[in-house]
Amino acid sequence: MRKTTLLSTALICLAMLSSCGDKPEVPAGDPNTKSSGSVFAMDTYMTVTAYGDDREAGVSAATEEMTRLEKLWSVTDEQSEIYAVNHAGGGSTAVSGETAELLEFALDMHEATGGALDISLYPVLRAWGFTTGEYRVPDEEEIASLLEKTGAEKISLGDNTVTLPEDMEIDLGAVAKGCAGDKAVAALKEQGVECAILDLGGNIQTLGETKPDGTKWKIGIRDPYGEGSAATLETGEGAVITSGGYERYFEQDGKVYKHILDPKTGRPAESGLASATAIGDEGRYCDALSTSLYVLGAEGAEELWRKRGDFDMVLICEDGSFVITEGIEQSFQLTVPAELKVLRK
Amino acid sequence: MTGRKIFILITAGLLAVSAVWCVYLAMRPAGEEIVISQDGKELYRIDLSRTPYRTIEVEYKGRKNVIEIKDGEVRMTHADCPDHICIETGKLRPDTPIVCLPNRLVIEYAGGGLDGTAR
Numbered sequence: 001m002r003k004t005t006l007l008s009t010a011l012i013c014l015a016m017l018s019s020c021g022d023k024p025e026v027p028a029g030d031p032n033t034k035s036s037g038s039v040f041a042m043d044t045y046m047t048v049t050a051y052g053d054d055r056e057a058g059v060s061a062a063t064e065e066m067t068r069l070e071k072l073w074s075v076t077d078e079q080s081e082i083y084a085v086n087h088a089g090g091g092s093t094a095v096s097g098e099t100a101e102l103l104e105f106a107l108d109m110h111e112a113t114g115g116a117l118d119i120s121l122y123p124v125l126r127a128w129g130f131t132t133g134e135y136r137v138p139d140e141e142e143i144a145s146l147l148e149k150t151g152a153e154k155i156s157l158g159d160n161t162v163t164l165p166e167d168m169e170i171d172l173g174a175v176a177k178g179c180a181g182d183k184a185v186a187a188l189k190e191q192g193v194e195c196a197i198l199d200l201g202g203n204i205q206t207l208g209e210t211k212p213d214g215t216k217w218k219i220g221i222r223d224p225y226g227e228g229s230a231a232t233l234e235t236g237e238g239a240v241i242t243s244g245g246y247e248r249y250f251e252q253d254g255k256v257y258k259h260i261l262d263p264k265t266g267r268p269a270e271s272g273l274a275s276a277t278a279i280g281d282e283g284r285y286c287d288a289l290s291t292s293l294y295v296l297g298a299e300g301a302e303e304l305w306r307k308r309g310d311f312d313m314v315l316i317c318e319d320g321s322f323v324i325t326e327g328i329e330q331s332f333q334l335t336v337p338a339e340l341k342v343l344r345k
Numbered sequence: 346m347t348g349r350k351i352f353i354l355i356t357a358g359l360l361a362v363s364a365v366w367c368v369y370l371a372m373r374p375a376g377e378e379i380v381i382s383q384d385g386k387e388l389y390r391i392d393l394s395r396t397p398y399r400t401i402e403v404e405y406k407g408r409k410n411v412i413e414i415k416d417g418e419v420r421m422t423h424a425d426c427p428d429h430i431c432i433e434t435g436k437l438r439p440d441t442p443i444v445c446l447p448n449r450l451v452i453e454y455a456g457g458g459l460d461g462t463a464r
Binding site for chain 1: 382384385427428429430438439440441442444446449451459460461462463464
């Protein structure tokens with residue numbers, strides 16, 4: 001009797017110790033097992049984490065897809081379709097259906113946001129040095145003459161052809177990552193993956209309404225003023241994409257210049273927002289929205305949200321206060337003390 | 346006190362210790378360990394709590410990066426690249442990796458309580 005008790009006690013203790021270990025052995029076929037892969041593309045570091053039996057095939061399909069799309073849409077790669085369009089000297093260029101579709105989407109968003117999203121700002125961005133890291137402040141005259149070479153409305157799309165006025169340049173930076181995320185998610189699905197999360201240089205996109213353990217995806221929103229995240233959000237399948245001035249900026253003569261330009265002024269947007277996050281179903285839509293919301297500022301963003309009603313948002317204002325929309329009220333949680341305003345329809 | 350009672354006490358004691366151990370393992374703060382990788386390949390995995398000071402040199406195509414770990418903080422102190430964005434990133438934060446794109450170098454915390462951080 002005593003021996004049996006002793007033995008079982010020892011066994012229980014052992015079992016408890018081993019089950020609490022850091023890296024438990026997972027049996028094959030466990031839906032919680034995950035695989036990750038990463039790739040450098042579109043000027044960022046991208047990671048894909050997939051769950052389930054088809055995870056490895058899914059991760060390689062997704063990373064290959066992102067590398068492929070970078071080759072199609074890069075501004076600097078001489079082999080890319082965008083490079084060809086930008087160097088056509090005012091003539092028409094034939095592009096793939098995928099590129100034409102993304103361009104059409106970007107032009108629609110240009111109109112929908114009242115010009116806050118503009119894919120033709122590259123020459124201005126370059127003058128500020130945001131494309132190279134050799135930062136400088138261009139004078140008014142230079143900006144005015146560069147702005148003449150911008151304006152997405154001057155881009156004309158035909159049947160899989162693009163015509164760009166000479167001296168103008170297209171840069172898909174504000175939509176390409178989001179769209180690549182959508183296509184990477186499609187590639188994962190095609191391999192049979194039902195559950196995955198992608199981090200494309202800070203753009204978060206998920207596949208599956210929950211993780212394999214049945215819990216929602218827990219996504220942080222970066223704190224523009226401190227360490228870690230300022231809030232968390234529990235979401236299902238979709239995209240959570242943030243734009244903020246902290247991503248790239250420089251300081252000159254005591255003034256901070258941030259990398260998101262207002263297409264109307266050709267200067268860093270000063271809309272009173274520290275960051276804008278768009279939450280919705282589609283990566284490219286949220287990518288385009290986050291930039292637009294940041295440029296528009298709290299008032300303009302609210303107006304756009306009321307007009308379209310098909311996304312949610314988190315705005316972090318420069319005074320530290322938060323504005324969120326009612327659709328995420330239940331799943332949103334502040335992790336820093338701050339004033340919170342919920343917009344309702 | 347009978348032998349049986351002593352035995353029960355010992356058993357209870359053992360169970361309590363293992364329970365505390367479990368709680369300790371489960372509650373141990375995440376994000377103490379950092380991973381340095383290049384071109385997707387893991388080069389170093391470092392436990393910050395056991396590394397008061399260390400500098401690490403990493404080479405890529407003849408270019409050099411220097412990473413400094415000091416008092417639990419990690420930063421890039423030197424980089425042979427034109428933009429120096431990695432140095433400007435400052436100290437490593439739990440949610441944002443330090444990335445040197447030209448040299449394909451990434452420093453990040455291993456794990457954490459979130460599935461991802463939009464930034």
